[in-house]
Amino acid sequence: MSKLELNEQREQNGACSNFAESRMKKTVGQLTQEWDKVFPLSDKVSHRKVTFTTQYGLTLAADLYEPKAENLKTQEPKNLLPALAVSGPFGAVKEQASGLYAMRMAERGFVALAFDPSYTGESSGEPRRTASPDINTEDFLAAVDFLSKQENVDAERIGIIGICGWGGIALNAAAADTRIKATVASTMYDMTRISGNGYYDSDDNEAARHAAREALSRQRTADPAAMAGGVIDPLPADAPQFVKDYYDYYKTPRGFHARSGNSNDGWRTIGCQAYANARFLYYTNEIRSAVLIMHGEKAHSRYFGEAAYKYMVEGRAEGYNFTGKPNPVPENKQLLIIPSATHCDLYDGGTKGFIPWDKLAEFFDKNL
Numbered sequence: 001m002s003k004l005e006l007n008e009q010r011e012q013n014g015a016c017s018n019f020a021e022s023r024m025k026k027t028v029g030q031l032t033q034e035w036d037k038v039f040p041l042s043d044k045v046s047h048r049k050v051t052f053t054t055q056y057g058l059t060l061a062a063d064l065y066e067p068k069a070e071n072l073k074t075q076e077p078k079n080l081l082p083a084l085a086v087s088g089p090f091g092a093v094k095e096q097a098s099g100l101y102a103m104r105m106a107e108r109g110f111v112a113l114a115f116d117p118s119y120t121g122e123s124s125g126e127p128r129r130t131a132s133p134d135i136n137t138e139d140f141l142a143a144v145d146f147l148s149k150q151e152n153v154d155a156e157r158i159g160i161i162g163i164c165g166w167g168g169i170a171l172n173a174a175a176a177d178t179r180i181k182a183t184v185a186s187t188m189y190d191m192t193r194i195s196g197n198g199y200y201d202s203d204d205n206e207a208a209r210h211a212a213r214e215a216l217s218r219q220r221t222a223d224p225a226a227m228a229g230g231v232i233d234p235l236p237a238d239a240p241q242f243v244k245d246y247y248d249y250y251k252t253p254r255g256f257h258a259r260s261g262n263s264n265d266g267w268r269t270i271g272c273q274a275y276a277n278a279r280f281l282y283y284t285n286e287i288r289s290a291v292l293i294m295h296g297e298k299a300h301s302r303y304f305g306e307a308a309y310k311y312m313v314e315g316r317a318e319g320y321n322f323t324g325k326p327n328p329v330p331e332n333k334q335l336l337i338i339p340s341a342t343h344c345d346l347y348d349g350g351t352k353g354f355i356p357w358d359k360l361a362e363f364f365d366k367n368l
Helices: 003-025 095-109 133-148 165-176 191-197 206-222 241-250 273-277 281-286 303-316 355-365
Strands: 044-051 059-069 081-087 109-115 153-163 180-187 290-296 333-338
Touching: 044 095, 044 133, 059 095, 059 133, 081 095, 081 133, 081 165, 081 355, 095 109, 095 153, 095 355, 133 153, 133 165, 133 355, 153 165, 153 355, 165 180, 165 191, 165 281, 165 290, 165 303, 165 333, 180 355, 191 273, 206 273, 290 303, 290 355, 303 333
Parallel strands: 081 109, 081 153, 153 180, 180 290, 290 333
Antiparallel strands: 044 059, 059 109
């Protein structure tokens, strides 16, 4: 391609990118006030839309769920409540699983905040559908900032819940911020591991990583605004079971949402490029606060949670080429495997109510 042709292509790509971004901007900064979640509002909680900012200058949109007076624990000191920040799955929005988790925990006496990550949903950030290990970790820390300033929250009793890809982000946040006193990683992915190594570490070699880097490098030159991913639709008859499970959640009334990347056209193709060159778990063996990793027995992603737990406690785990010392406080770390549950069953409980809400509340009550 000549230099003239290359410049013409770049101009065309820029025009396409500007059009795509301007189309997405219309949904940002105007918080939807009507109830548009994939689950009904509980009569045990109150709900309001809020916003807060990160240290990167981004404004995050969130739903704040608070227990109604009759559901408060009578022993709460000075009328201050424990609080939780919740996000995930990766590519989802607060109207889906994270909002359900927050609402269920509010029913059990917690102030709970479900937020849209930067560049996602109703939160700010351009271009849309972009992710970054450091920015996403900061999203959680900024959520803790917000909760710690609420008049009805005990700033010394704040925890976090990360679902799916946000489980790994939650562990990274807990390793960074000692204000986080308890963490739940539910049906977790380690997005840095899968981005660099592929599923089940099938591409954990230099040649495969180099090929992936070359493809992304070409994509940045050809069309940085191109979209990819999202849950495949229509669903092929021979799709793996876990892909069928994703479809059953994101593409049906059970979990579909118009602002969810997973329900629609996915991510910018280059939007998650930084994840492949990062690793989340490096310092998680030094987390002194309480951690519960919850996974389904039949989840295709179970190996992420088991490896994360093993590394966090022992300082070494299969699939990681780094080692550390054993955790100084292993007694407050737990691995909970839910019998018969798949990956997506822990998004909303599935048809059999697999999520042990009371057990999660017991974990946070004990450690916050």
